[in-house]
Amino acid sequence: MAVAAAALSTASGGALQYNFYGSSCPKAEEAVRNATVKIISGNPTMAAALVRLFFHDCFVRGCDASILLDQSNSNPQPEKLAIPLRGYDAVNTIKAAVEAVCPGVVSCADILAFAARDSTMVSGGFTFPMLGGRRDGLASDLNDIFGSLPAPSMQAQQLISSFKAKGLSADDLVALSGAHSFGITHCAFVTPRLYPAVDPTLNATYAAALENVCPQGGAGGTVLNNNNVTGPNVLSNQYYKNLGTREVLFTSDQTLTSSDATFNMVKDNAANPVAWMARFAGAMVRMGGIQVLTGTQGEIRKVCGATNSGS
Known part of the structure; x- marks a missing residue:
């Protein structure tokens, strides 16, 4: 409630x-x-x-x-x-x-x-x-x-600007980033932090584990997500705790600890799971209002993969 x-x-x-x-x-x-x-x-x-x-x-x-x-x-x-x-x-x-x-x-x-x-x-x-x-x-x-x-290689200010262009705040950015606590990604998005040298903001032990999953010059398979505690299919505030130990996959994740505007919210979300849930909920609703078509604009598609004209 x-x-x-x-x-x-x-x-x-x-x-x-x-x-x-x-x-x-x-x-x-x-x-x-x-x-x-x-x-x-x-x-x-x-x-x-x-x-x-x-x-x-x-x-x-x-x-x-x-x-x-x-x-x-x-x-x-x-x-x-x-x-x-x-x-x-x-x-x-x-x-x-x-x-x-x-x-x-x-x-x-x-x-x-x-x-x-x-x-x-x-x-x-x-x-x-x-x-x-x-x-x-x-x-x-x-x-x-x-x-x-927003790209996984972006820095904090770039991310803030990207969200601001859509009418969303830095708090929305941090709250929605919690979605990186579940799902999987491809090695191609991770290897830039591993090679030719390990990103110094990446936890060394975690980096070694990632290198085993995504070897240099490898085929580029998939790697588990940022949620190394509760599992890859659980959405939770564990993501923010992993930010604190530098065990996250993307530059766009770790950079949230580099700016006062985002780091304070990261710490609060890590400590207060219910507060994060509320922020995530509000941010999802606000994101759902971006540049929407309403009234007589657009159409109600009969199938989602094609317009009603079928052209």
Whole structure:
């Protein structure tokens, strides 16, 4: 209840509303939740994948489900061609479950937002209300990604500026970075901190373990995430404790301890898990309000991978 209240009191979504489908599709959020829980029960790694899809979608063109569009005549180079992400099939499964309840009513953009919220519930053990009312965009262009997404090599001030450009604060940056406590990454994003010399901000013992997983000149497989205590599929504030011991994967992680604007929040999130949950919830809601389409803008897609025109 404390987490939900915090999210409600700090959210700013314009035309978005809580319980947006209360009249038009009362069982919409229940359908999303049931399908999401079933998917994650079968494959626990999908929780992190769905949260990451939501983040990528919102940061590129706003939360308009552009990340979900497949290649077509009108979208010859969609965003999904630029970065290998997981979870598209899961979103399609969730969409089908919602369409079975009330066809043509719930947007893919809202389904992605609700699924990210419900992934938090399954893997993090807390939940919060999520605004609804987003409409689906008609365009997706991989070129829009460049300059939009924060990179794992960024320093603190660059990250703060990246989030500020989307209307989010340094506190939101730190809170949402907690999502790096679950999921997996590729060695290609880790090896720049290992070779030709180990990044001095990286814990030496942890670096040696990473070198075993990601040898220099290796094929570039996957490496476990930042959560070396509670497991790769658990969303928690353990990430902030690992920042303190310098056992995190990316430059963009460790740099959060290099700035007073972010380090104080890192320490507080490490010490106060419930406070972090509230901050994460509020930041997720605020992120879900980035450049949304509402009212008669865009459309409600019949399927998430294509516009209704099919062009």
